[in-house]
Amino acid sequence: MRENIQSRNYNKLENLLTHLPWYVEEYIDKKKRKLSSGSLLNYCHDYKIFFDWLIAEGFYPGTSSEVPLETLEKITTQQVENFLSFLNYQLSNKDITVNRKLSSLKSLFNYLQNIAETEKLEPYLKRNVMAKIEFNDVYENPETVANRMEGKILLGDEYESFRKFIETGYGDMFKTNTRLLNFYKINKERDTALVSLFLGSGLRLSEVVGLNLEDIDFNKCSARVIRKGNKEQYVYFSEQALLDLQKYLKIRIERYNIPKQTRALFISAPMGPKGTTRRLSARAIEKIIEKYAKAFGKPSLSVHKLRHSFATRYHAEINDVPKLRRQLGHSSIETTMIYTHLKNEDLKNAISKLNMPKE
Numbered sequence: 060m061r062e063n064i065q066s067r068n069y070n071k072l073e074n075l076l077t078h079l080p081w082y083v084e085e086y087i088d089k090k091k092r093k094l095s096s097g098s099l100l101n102y103c104h105d106y107k108i109f110f111d112w113l114i115a116e117g118f119y120p121g122t123s124s125e126v127p128l129e130t131l132e133k134i135t136t137q138q139v140e141n142f143l144s145f146l147n148y149q150l151s152n153k154d155i156t157v158n159r160k161l162s163s164l165k166s167l168f169n170y171l172q173n174i175a176e177t178e179k180l181e182p183y184l185k186r187n188v189m190a191k192i193e194f195n196d197v198y199e200n201p202e203t204v205a206n207r208m209e210g211k212i213l214l215g216d217e218y219e220s221f222r223k224f225i226e227t228g229y230g231d232m233f234k235t236n237t238r239l240l241n242f243y244k245i246n247k248e249r250d251t252a253l254v255s256l257f258l259g260s261g262l263r264l265s266e267v268v269g270l271n272l273e274d275i276d277f278n279k280c281s282a283r284v285i286r287k288g289n290k291e292q293y294v295y296f297s298e299q300a301l302l303d304l305q306k307y308l309k310i311r312i313e314r315y316n317i318p319k320q321t322r323a324l325f326i327s328a329p330m331g332p333k334g335t336t337r338r339l340s341a342r343a344i345e346k347i348i349e350k351y352a353k354a355f356g357k358p359s360l361s362v363h364k365l366r367h368s369f370a371t372r373y374h375a376e377i378n379d380v381p382k383l384r385r386q387l388g389h390s391s392i393e394t395t396m397i398y399t400h401l402k403n404e405d406l407k408n409a410i411s412k413l414n415m416p417k418e
Contacts (some may be wrong), residue, residue: 068096075103079110080126082183086170095289097265105163108150112142128171132186139192154195165189211359213258213368222258222299224355226251232354245314245328250347252300252307253325253339256282257362259297261369261387264362266294268341270324272308277301286388294386 076084083106087099094102110123118134119126146152146160168189175183213221230247233239256267266284274283280301281293312319315326315336323338330336339347345362352360366387373383 068100072096072100072103075100075107078122078124079103079106080124082128082171082175083110083167085175086167089170089174093288095285095287098287102163102166105160106167108146108160109142109164112145116141128183131168131171131188132184134188136188136191139188143192158194161189161192161194165192211357211367212364212371213357213360214371217357218258218368218372221351221355221357221360222251222255222303225254225351226303229351229354242328246347248303248307248310248314249325250351252303253344253347254351254365255300255303256296257365258369259300260294261366261373262294262296263366263388264341264344266388267325268339268344271322272324273322275304275324277305284388287390290388292388294388 072087076087083103087103090099090102107123110126113119113126113130114121114123116138118138119130143157143161146157147154152160168184168187171184172182172187172190177183226247230240230243233243253267256262260282262282262284263286266286269285270282276282276293279293279295280298281295283291283293286292311317311326316329317326317336321336325339325344326336327339327343328336348360348362348365349358352358370383370387373386374380377383
């Protein structure tokens with residue numbers, strides 16, 4: 060259940076916080092009302108890398124959980140740049156990942172300087188070195204992003220072809236492989252419904268993982284999801300996704316041998332001597348998509364690319380950016396605008412004509 064996912068995240072969060080200073084725990088507590096448990100967990104992973112680096116570099120002789128505020132005040136801009144270089148070259152982080160970790164640190168340091176107060180009403184930090192550090196320049200215009208994405212998503216007839224491949228084609232391809240065929244037959248309705256929902260809604264992986272039976276409204280073709288920032292939203296899905304979900308639910312209890320009180324929508328195949336089933340994890344879903352994508356002949360296709368595929372098709376057929384933004388749950392309309400640059404046939408045809416010989 061969704062509550063179990065949150066509970067596991069918070070357990071991991073509490074474990075991480077034991078390795079971090081007290082003021083980080085205070086900051087995380089302040090953020091719990093606004094951020095999801097997954098986002099808080101990512102913040103703490105970033106902080107642990109930073110504080111472990113401080114200890115490894117000799118900034119403080121104790122443990123990472125004991126680093127005092129005075130140590131943070133004495134860090135120079137060059138030393139922070141050294142840390143960012145460590146992320147780049149030692150941890151092989153891309154510039155966009157370095158920016159995300161820097162953003163986490165900027166948020167923490169801003170809290171320590173401008174929000175938190177001592178009993179004497181003084182800020183925890185009087186000097187904020189992170190305010191002096193600039194982000195890496197990783198801007199790409201939407202058309203560049205769109206062009207890179209285009210070869211990795213489903214376009215045109217591929218959209219329905221991929222769904223049908225999972226529904227029947229995969230079984231035809233491996234009909235002589237008894238092991239693969241038997242496993243496919245157990246899960247084909249579930250897997251078809253899973254992919255159909257991604258392609259018919261544009262939901263994020265985390266949103267699909269957390270779905271329970273009661274979250275699906277079959278009359279309105281909508282799903283209740285918890286979006287980034289713990290925001291509840293009802294998201295529409297296609298009629299094809301509705302049909303595939305109904306086929307899956309007809310066989311769900313008996314096929315997976317689960318008690319009726321199990322509320323998770325997507326269930327794993329029975330495993331182990333006891334035939335235990337559980338909610339499909341995010342990694343399990345990723346592996347399912349990877350398996351079918353490779354067999355389909357499009358190995359670059361991923362769960363996130365299915366979301367891009369939906370958005371591209373939606374824009375091509377409906378051409379309503381504000382509605383698409385809501386459907387995808389984007390906080391910024393600039394993110395949604397990427398899809399306006401995909402498959403610009405008018406531009407493509409105009410350029411093609413430039414190369415045509417004159418009669």
